[in-house]
Amino acid sequence: MTGSPSTPERPHAPGRGITAGQQADHEAAVEAALGKLDLDTKTRLLAGQDFWSLPALPEIGLDSLVMSDGPIGVRGVRSTADDPSIALPSPTALSATWDPDLAHRAGQLLAQEARRKGVHVLLAPTVNLHRSPLGGRHFETYSEDPYLTGAIGTGYVRGVQSGGVGTTVKHFVGNDAETDRFTVDNRIAPRPLRELYLAPFETIVKNAHPWGIMTAYNTVNGTSMTEHRYLVNEVLRGEWRFDGINVSDWTAARSTVGDALGGLDLAMPGPRTVYGENLAAAVRAGQVDEPVVDEAVRRVLLLAARTGVLTTTEPVVPAEALPAPVDGDALAREIATRSFVLLRNEGGVLPLDPAGPRIALSGAAARDARVLGGGSATVYPDHVVSPLDGLSAALPEGALSYELGADPANELDVAGKGFDLRAVCRDADGETLASVPLPSGHIQWMGNDLPEGVSYENVHTIEVTGTFTPRESGTHAFGTRGVGGFRLTVDGKSLYTGEVRLGDAADPFEAFFGKPTERGRLDLTEGESVELSLLHTVAKPEGLPIQAIVFTLLHQDPEHDADELIARAVEAARAADTAVVVVATTERVESEGFDRRDLNLPGRQNDLVRAVAAVNPRTVVVVNAGSPVELPWREEVAAVLLSWFPGQEGGAALADVLLGAAEPGGRLPTTWPKTLADAPVTRTAPTDGKLEYEEGVFIGYRAWEKAGATPAYPFGHGLGYTDWTYESLTVEPAGDGLTVTVRVRNRGERTGRETVQVYLAPTDPVPDAGRSERPARWLAGFAGVEAAAGTSAEAVIHIARRAFQIWDEEAGDWTAVPGPYAVEAGRSVLDLRVSAATEI
Numbered sequence: 001m002t003g004s005p006s007t008p009e010r011p012h013a014p015g016r017g018i019t020a021g022q023q024a025d026h027e028a029a030v031e032a033a034l035g036k037l038d039l040d041t042k043t044r045l046l047a048g049q050d051f052w053s054l055p056a057l058p059e060i061g062l063d064s065l066v067m068s069d070g071p072i073g074v075r076g077v078r079s080t081a082d083d084p085s086i087a088l089p090s091p092t093a094l095s096a097t098w099d100p101d102l103a104h105r106a107g108q109l110l111a112q113e114a115r116r117k118g119v120h121v122l123l124a125p126t127v128n129l130h131r132s133p134l135g136g137r138h139f140e141t142y143s144e145d146p147y148l149t150g151a152i153g154t155g156y157v158r159g160v161q162s163g164g165v166g167t168t169v170k171h172f173v174g175n176d177a178e179t180d181r182f183t184v185d186n187r188i189a190p191r192p193l194r195e196l197y198l199a200p201f202e203t204i205v206k207n208a209h210p211w212g213i214m215t216a217y218n219t220v221n222g223t224s225m226t227e228h229r230y231l232v233n234e235v236l237r238g239e240w241r242f243d244g245i246n247v248s249d250w251t252a253a254r255s256t257v258g259d260a261l262g263g264l265d266l267a268m269p270g271p272r273t274v275y276g277e278n279l280a281a282a283v284r285a286g287q288v289d290e291p292v293v294d295e296a297v298r299r300v301l302l303l304a305a306r307t308g309v310l311t312t313t314e315p316v317v318p319a320e321a322l323p324a325p326v327d328g329d330a331l332a333r334e335i336a337t338r339s340f341v342l343l344r345n346e347g348g349v350l351p352l353d354p355a356g357p358r359i360a361l362s363g364a365a366a367r368d369a370r371v372l373g374g375g376s377a378t379v380y381p382d383h384v385v386s387p388l389d390g391l392s393a394a395l396p397e398g399a400l401s402y403e404l405g406a407d408p409a410n411e412l413d414v415a416g417k418g419f420d421l422r423a424v425c426r427d428a429d430g431e432t433l434a435s436v437p438l439p440s441g442h443i444q445w446m447g448n449d450l451p452e453g454v455s456y457e458n459v460h461t462i463e464v465t466g467t468f469t470p471r472e473s474g475t476h477a478f479g480t481r482g483v484g485g486f487r488l489t490v491d492g493k494s495l496y497t498g499e500v501r502l503g504d505a506a507d508p509f510e511a512f513f514g515k516p517t518e519r520g521r522l523d524l525t526e527g528e529s530v531e532l533s534l535l536h537t538v539a540k541p542e543g544l545p546i547q548a549i550v551f552t553l554l555h556q557d558p559e560h561d562a563d564e565l566i567a568r569a570v571e572a573a574r575a576a577d578t579a580v581v582v583v584a585t586t587e588r589v590e591s592e593g594f595d596r597r598d599l600n601l602p603g604r605q606n607d608l609v610r611a612v613a614a615v616n617p618r619t620v621v622v623v624n625a626g627s628p629v630e631l632p633w634r635e636e637v638a639a640v641l642l643s644w645f646p647g648q649e650g651g652a653a654l655a656d657v658l659l660g661a662a663e664p665g666g667r668l669p670t671t672w673p674k675t676l677a678d679a680p681v682t683r684t685a686p687t688d689g690k691l692e693y694e695e696g697v698f699i700g701y702r703a704w705e706k707a708g709a710t711p712a713y714p715f716g717h718g719l720g721y722t723d724w725t726y727e728s729l730t731v732e733p734a735g736d737g738l739t740v741t742v743r744v745r746n747r748g749e750r751t752g753r754e755t756v757q758v759y760l761a762p763t764d765p766v767p768d769a770g771r772s773e774r775p776a777r778w779l780a781g782f783a784g785v786e787a788a789a790g791t792s793a794e795a796v797i798h799i800a801r802r803a804f805q806i807w808d809e810e811a812g813d814w815t816a817v818p819g820p821y822a823v824e825a826g827r828s829v830l831d832l833r834v835s836a837a838t839e840i
Contacts, residue, residue, distance in 0.1 A: 017161060017209070018306070018316050026305040029313035033060035033301055034294060042297045043279040048270025051250075051447015051546070052077045054300070055270075061312040065304050067168075067247075067268075068117065070124030071140060071156075072372055072647065073379035074110055076117035077448035082437060084382035086113055086328035086648065087372055090626050091126060093339035093644035095142035096666035096718075098755045098782055100155030106335060107159020107167075109326040114165040120307040121166040121212060123376075127153045127200040130627070130670045131176040131699050132682050136595040139373040139626025139645055143669035144700030144715065146196050147779045147803075150203030157208035164317030166307050168212035168247055169204050172225060172236070173197050175216035175249075177684035177691075179595045182252075184686045185219040188693045191772060193220075194807035194814075195697050198231075202240055211244040211303050215264060217252045223262075226253050232263035245299045251546060260288045265296040269447055269546065329649055336646040336653030341666035342719040343640040349618050350639050351660030351721055352578055354394060360576035360616070361391060362405030362569040362608065365584035365624045368417060372645050373626050375592020380439045381648040387582050387622065390651030394659055401576065405569035406562065406608040408601065409586050412479045412516040412554035415441030419555070421466035425451060428460040438464065441534075441553030446546060456540070456547045464534040464553050473526045474558025479518040482551030485537030488519050491530035495520030502541045516554050562604045570611050579616040580658065581609050584624035595684045599630045599676045609633045622654065628672045634712060642666070660721065667718035667755045667828070671701050674712040680704060701829045702775035716757050716779075716828035722748025726833030727792065729825050738799040738838065742825045746787040756795035756825055757782045759832065760803055763820040774806065774817070777824065799823070804840050816840060 036059060037045075049055040049064065056064040069075045073085040086109065088094070094103055114122055126137075130144035142149040157167045174186040174197055188197060204210060213236065215225040225231070226248050236242045245265045253259050253267035256274040260282065267273035282288045301310055308315030342350065352359070369386040372378060391400050415421070421438040434451035441464060450456065468490070470476060478495055480486050488496045496519035524530060534553045573579035583605040589596060600606075613619040613636045620639040623629065624646070634640055641664060646653060656662040673679045680703035681695045698706050701715035727743045742756050761777035781797035801816065808815040820839045826832035 017158070022314070022316060025313050026302055029305055029310055030298055030301040033062065033310065033312065034297055036060050037297065039283060039290065039293070040277070040280050042293050043283070044276050045300060046266055046279065046293070046296055047273045047276035048266065048268045050271065051269040051449070053448065054266075061310060062301070062304055063309045063311060065121065065307065065309045066119050067121040067123055068114065068119040069376045070110060070122045071126060072377055073381070074113040074117055074119055074122065075379050076119060078451070083117065084439075085117075085379035086332060087379050087381040087384075088332050089336050089339050089647040089650070090139045090373055090645035091142050092139050092626050092669060093646060093666070094156070094335060095148060095152045095669040096341055096644065097335065097338040098148070098667050098669075099338065099784055100151050102335060102338060103152045103155030104159035104162075105326065105331060107156045107161075108163050108323045109328055109331050111160045111163020111165040111323075112326055113328070114160075115163065119165065120309055121168060121303070122160055123168050123170065123214065125153050125156045125167065126170050127204065128171060128174075128176045129196060129200070129699065131693070132684050133599060133628045133670075133673060133676065133679050134596045134682055134684050135176060135627070136178045136590060137373070137375065137592050138670070139590055140375075140377050140592070144671060145669070145779050146199035146203075148669055148782070149200040150207075151782075153200055153204045154208045157204055157210045161208070161211060162317065163323055164307060164315055166211035166244075166303055168214040168245075169201060169210045170214035171216035171249055172201055172213050173216065173231065174220045174225070175218050177595050178593055179684045180686055180689070182217045183219070183689060185222060185690045186693060187221060187690055189696060190809045190812075191807045192693060192697045196699065198235070201236070205236070205240045205242050211306055213242065213244060213246050214249055215246055215252065217249050224254065224258070226264045227255055227258035227262035229262045237263065243299070243302070245303050256282050257287045260292055260296070265299050332647045333649035333653050333656070336643070336650050337656050337662040338665035339644055339646070340653070340657050340664040341642040341668055341717070342664040343642055343672075343713050343717065344634060344637070345639045345719050347638060349578070349620060350641070350658065352658055354659040355396065357399070357577035358575070359391065359395065359400050360403070360569070360572040360579045361388060361400060361582070362403045362572065362579070362612065363582035363584070363605070364404055364407040364409065366402065366580075366582035367404070369650055370584050370586070370624055370645060371647050371650050373590055373592075374587040377592070378444075384648050385651035387651045387654050390653070390655035391580075391658070393652070394655035401572050403569040403572050404560070404565050405581065405612075406565060406604040408584050408603040408605055409556075410603045411588070412477060412518060412556045413586075415468070415553045415555040418469045418471055419466060420469075421464055421553075423451070424463040424465060425454045425459050426461045426463070427458050433459060441555070443552070444548070444550045446548040450549070456549070459538055459549070462536045462538060462549065464536070466532065467529045468532055468555070469529040470524045470526050472558060473524065475521050476524050476558060477518050477521045477556040478532075479516055479554035479556075480534065480552065481516045481554055482536070483541070484539030484551060486519075487535040488533070490520070490522055490532040491524070493522065495522075499537075502539065566604065566608050566611050569608060570615055573612040573619070574615040576616065578618040578620060579612045580620045580622060581612055582622045582624055583609065585626070585629060590626050599628055599673070601629050606632060610636060613637045620658070628670065630673070630675055631712060663721045663752055664718070665720070665753055667716050667757075668713055669715070671704055671711045671715045672713040678709055678711065680707045680709065696772075697775065702778065705776040705829075710830075714828045714830040716755075717831070718755070718828075720752050720754070722746055722750050722752035722789065724752070724754050724827070726825060729823065729834040729836050731823050731836045731838050734798060736801040737803070738823070740781065740797045740799055740823055740825070742795045742797070742834065743792055744785060744787070744795065745792040746789055749789050751786065751788045753784055753786045754793075754827075755782060755784050756797070757828065758797050758799065759824045759829065760799070761822040761824055762817065763822065772806065777829065778803075779829075
């Protein structure tokens with residue numbers, strides 16, 4: 001018989017927000033429920049019943065537990081236009097606020113949304129690191145720095161769970177890129193694994209006590225993460241005393257015995273997984289001990305008790321103790337303004353006078369804002385405020401003009417603006433099963449996402465039908481994306497009939513989404529509506545791990561001469577007092593499922609910026625991107641404002657910041673290079689299935705300083721609308737660490753907020769020949785302070801002893817490195833204003 005994993009004694013200390021009495025009640029209820037279950041029922045519970053939920057077991061008082069994607073909104077089990085979701089700014093934006101309390105409030109709003117949608121567990125936050133700027137999913141993660149990531153993640157988890165909704169911190173561990181994420185073996189030495197990649201998870205587990213962890217698709221040092229008994233059972237559950245569930249990323253579980261012995265509790269999505277009847281058979285065959293199954297079931301039932309799904313005990317947060325309701329629109333707008341990073345502001349061009357200037361706005365993303373990243377983070381808000389909308393509402397009539405200037409998409413995109421669509425689902429006999437409105441031409445139905453009355457088994461065709469009202473006259477292109485049969489008709493004309501078969505794809509996202517393909521063109525007139533229909537015969541290929549229906553109706557506006565578009569924007573800018581250009585990435589650049597090839601802005605956007613800046617010295621560029629892009633014109637324009645993916649209220653927040661109603665509060669959570677070639681760590685593609693993290697502990701600003709290179713904008717950088725003087729820094733012992741007090745003075749003319757950053761810099765980075773090299777400095781603490789014009793404020797920051805420690809690979813433990821240190825404070829890692837010496 002294969003031995004049981006080295007499961008630590010179950011922790012009994014209650015987590016944050018859970019009283020000892022509640023913990024005891026929950027454990028008693030769990031034991032009573034567990035004693036009533038036979039082996040087959042227990043293993044069925046660990047397999048899930050469908051894409052998002054676990055089965056109900058009425059005999060023990062267990063309702064169905066429902067999970068849903070985050071992290072910027074709550075999709076729910078049916079993500080449709082009938083049930084829209086609040087769309088907050090991207091995680092990189094939230095991290096740019098450098099404010100765990102604001103992250104806590106965001107979490108409370110998401111818990112409120114989850115309860116409204118019948119969701120008990122949010123599949124978020126994502127706390128992997130920005131190891132390379134090419135990571136395609138970095139918009140969904142927080143930072144290149146483990147301390148900042150852990151602090152923001154802690155606030156987020158505490159906020160969600162204070163609303164009685166569980167979290168699953170993901171992706172444990174090493175899912176720092178998307179290339180070959182299902183199969184890549186990330187080779188990470190013990191020291192960087194502990195000091196960088198595990199560190200945010202450890203911080204959040206110890207300080208926020210999440211009720212769940214999601215293990216990643218990838219392998220670490222030769223072992224799949226769903227089977228990694230050392231990292232899960234010995235580190236996560238043993239050293240850190242984590243008592244929550246461990247759920248696989250969707251379809252990541254691939255070994256019944258290996259996953260069970262590796263500490264995986266839930267194999268999702270159900271019902272066809274490596275658990276269920278497969279796990280029961282492994283127990284009966286003597287390959288897995290039944291107590292291993294019991295431990296997993298205990299953890300699932302404990303999660304159910306905490307969220308109120310196990311009805312024989314009270315939840316952690318009863319209804320009468322829930323936080324006060326949160327205004328989602330207002331919070332989305334506040335987070336956006338606090339996240340915007342003012343990278344450059346020559347001559348104080350910002351803020352603009354809301355009553356004075358004539359503003360020439362240009363850029364496709366100014367009209368059609370990109371407010372969130374692609375992939376499983378996608379939600380459908382009930383409205384989106386674009387930059388054009390926001391500025392039009394805030395400025396006097398006639399003060400704003402708009403020109404397209406340059407379109408970064410320059411290809412077919414999801415049918416959206418001007419389309420009024422429904423999906424009509426029919427069975428093989430042509431009988432209508434359901435008819436539901438669509439927010440766009442993209443259908444992505446997985447598991448419970450299907451409309452009421454529709455199942456994967458009974459649906460045969462889906463017709464996307466409705467009208468299209470063009471915003472401009474000319475030749476419009478239409479197309480499709482996905483696999484299966486298609487018949488596309490627009491304005492009574494048949495554009496395409498045919499079938500697309502499933503090709504080779506390493507990632508299900510690639511298989512589902514496929515390549516955009518043009519199917520035909522029609523000359524249409526602005527404002528004149530036409531009817532259209534895309535009849536899709538659902539493909540149900542064998543062997544796919546997920547039952548999903550994914551296809552897209554695509555559209556492209558009439559193509560214009562690129563030089564003519566830029567010329568029109570230039571003429572508008574020449575006649576204006578200020579020019580505002582919005583540049584952006586697209587879903588083909590930043591999305592789940594693939595990494596980026598470069599850091600270029602797509603299309604002719606760089607040409608647009610340079611041409612506008614050449615005629616208007618007061619050119620402000622707004623960068624609508626979730627992670628770094630090259631800005632080759634950055635020193636040719638007056639101001640550069642980074643808006644990230646700003647969520648549904650992004651345009652309103654942009655107007656607030658540009659016109660001075662709010663100060664841009666963001667600071668960079670990751671380094672922005674001048675060019676990709678300058679970045680010290682870029683590789684995301686494995687060789688022979690392995691990706692060596694050969695840079696060790698030197699990623700992000702640590703790597704930049706080691707290389708002696710200067711980026712375009714350093715970690716922590718961000719300007720405001722006032723000036724700050726750093727007057728003093730004092731250091732005092734405090735328990736097992738230090739208390740650092742930094743006094744700053746607002747010497748500007750308006751109230752402002754400053755993010756005081758504290759770094760530790762060892763005087764001797766290599767204390768002796770037996771020690772590994774250390775970075776020149778690292779973030780050890782931060783705090784935000786506010787002060788009126790001419791007044792001062794103090795930031796009091798605790799520095800934990802861990803900040804002075806490294807992971808000693810020989811001892812297999814944390815070791816403090818004695819010696820002298822400089823404690824430095826300032827506005828970024830390259831703008832340090834005051835310091836003091838200390839020694840340990």
